[in-house]
Amino acid sequence: MTMQAPAVELRALAHAYDDGTAALRGVDLSIPAGAAVAIVGANxxxxxxLLQHLNGLLLPSSGSVHIDGLQLSRATLAEVRRKVGYVFQDADDQLFMPTVQDDVAFGPLNLGWSAQEAQARVEYALRAVGAWQLAARTPYRLSGGEKRAVAIAGVLAMAPPILVLDEPSSSLDPAGRRRLIDLLRGFTHTRIIATHDLNLALEVCPRVVLLHQGRVAADGEAAMVLGDTALLQHCGL
Ligand SMILES: Nc1ncnc2c1ncn2[C@@H]1O[C@H](COP(=O)(O)OP(=O)(O)OP(=O)(O)O)[C@@H](O)[C@H]1O
Ligand SMILES: [Mg+2]
Structure with missing residues (x-):
């Protein structure tokens, strides 16, 4: 009998930045395929x-990251990135082409899809985030919320089975935020969402992981974790 590997598995994951800051101090986490998990915690x-380890933007100082059973390393980086779509906290880190259309098409074309296929994905993704009317615009001249929507479309266009989003609702207006929540709720992708928007977490994610100073302080049912005000307060929320 073969068992399906978890979509994401972190074992004793630790990360220290070059200046010595210990940002992760031993995180264990297993996320089954199709789950929606919120990662919450203070600034x-x-x-x-943590999120940057899921597609190898960062590599562990110690411990390990497995994606669909495949251990992340320099050798597996390309394969891992085909599975994991990553939306940056700051959309300016992600948008770089002269038009929105080109930006969203970049990923699909890079995956080797035909121009026609890529175009279909661009239209699907921009419509999904309510930004189809921005297709001909210049990304760096968009508003913060428009940039955010386009950055999400750029990742959706590549149809990755695992979506990793860092603060996806920041700078969205109420209508954009509502659209995002409905979109995320409707997905069958594995979703891992870092957010300070606890209501988004509650609406989208049955499971919440609370980080505190680089460690998992709680991991459980969303209403339980987010309902524990003493714990949240202890963790700076
Ligand atoms: N490039 C870096 N070099 C050194 N330290 C860093 C770097 N990036 C982040 N850190 C530090 O690592 C720790 C974790 O930062 P991280 O950005 O993961 O937090 P976060 O939970 O995403 O916070 P926020 O809610 O503000 O986005 C912090 O102490 C931060 O100062
Ligand atoms: Mg952050």
Missing amino acids: GAGKST
């Missing part, structure tokens, strides 16, 4: 550092 708790 500096290690959320972005």
Whole structure:
């Protein structure tokens, strides 16, 4: 009998930055395929550092990252990145082509898809985030919320089975935020979402992982973790 490997498995994951900052201090986490998990925690708790290990933007100082059973390393980086779509906390880190259309098409073309296929994916993804009307615009001249929507479209266009989003609702207006929540709820992808938007976490994610100073302080049912005000307060939320 073969068992399906978890979509994401972190074992004793630790990360220290070059200046010695210990951002992750031994994180164990297993996320089955198709799950939606929110990562919450105070500023500096290690959320972005954790997320950046999921597609190899960062490599572990110690411990390991497995994606669909495949251990992340320099050798497996390309394969891991085909599985994991990563939306940056800061959309400016992600958008770089002269038009929105080109930006969203970049990933699909890079995957070797035909121009026609790529175009279909661009339209699907921009419509999904409500930004199809921005297709001809210049990314760096968009508003913060428009940039955020386009950055999400750029990742959706590549149809990765695992979506990793860092603060996806920041700078979205209420309508954009609602659209995002409905979109994320409707996905069958594995979703890992770092957020300070605890209501988004509750609406989208049945499971919440609370990080505190680089460690998992709680991991459980969303209403349980987010309902524990003493714990949240202890962890700076
Ligand atoms: N490039 C870096 N060099 C050194 N230290 C860093 C670097 N990036 C982050 N850190 C530190 O690592 C720790 C975790 O930061 P991280 O960005 O993962 O937190 P976060 O939970 O995403 O916070 P926020 O809610 O503010 O986005 C913090 O102490 C931060 O100062
Ligand atoms: Mg962060």
